[in-house]
Amino acid sequence: MKTSFSPQAVPGLEVKIEQLRFRVSGKGEPERPLVCQYYLSIRNGSDRTVQLQGRKWVLTDEETGEKVVIEGEGIVxxxxxxxxxxxxxxxxxxxxxxxxxxxxxxxxRDESGRPIVVSIPRFRMAAVPEGEGDRPLF
Known part of the structure; x- marks a missing residue:
């Protein structure tokens, strides 16, 4: 019989959002999407080796509550x-x-093959006035 394990958080494994950059694409063209570029770091402060194998993002429209889920293997x-x-x-x-x-x-997975998970902190994506497109988060 095969045993299934739920992914577990690893104490000391953490994600930090280092910077957000916002760009309004196509001035005067409301149909064009906006761009939020994010800079992240993942630090392993635990006592075990881990390998990250995939990600899942949930984007929630602030006004409607509509969700878009983006999943995939690997990280960039x-x-x-x-x-x-x-x-x-x-x-x-x-x-x-x-x-x-x-x-x-x-x-x-950790070095023993156990499934692991690390949360990505929640952040807000919203266009900002001209000249205020970069938001360092230190």
């Missing part, structure tokens, strides 16, 4: 292995049309 084309004390940094983006909340999780 890689499957980072993080030893204790290791860090993985990357940037990517989401497209949206009106204020939207983004949140999610990364999934993987």
């Amino acid at each position: 084309g890689s499957f980072p292995e993080l030893r204790p004390g290791g860090k993985f940094r990357y940037s990517s983006y989401h497209l949206y049309r009106q204020p939207t909340w983004a949140e999610g999780a990364y999934f993987g």
Whole structure:
């Protein structure tokens, strides 16, 4: 009989949103999507090696509550292995049309093969006035 395990959070494994950048694409063209570029780091402060194998984002429209789920293997084309004390940094983006909340999780396995999960902190995507498109979050 095969045993199934639910992914477990690993104490010390954490995601930090380092910066958000907002761009309004196609001035004067309301049908064009807006861009939120995010810079994230994943730090392994635990005592075990983990490998991240996939991600799931949930984007929730602030006004309507409509949700869009984005899932896939890897993280920007890689499957980072993080030893204790290791860090993985990357940037990517989401497209949206009106204020939207983004949140999610990364999934993987620890060195013993147990499934793990680490949450992506929730952040708000909303266009900002000209000249205020970068938001460092330190």
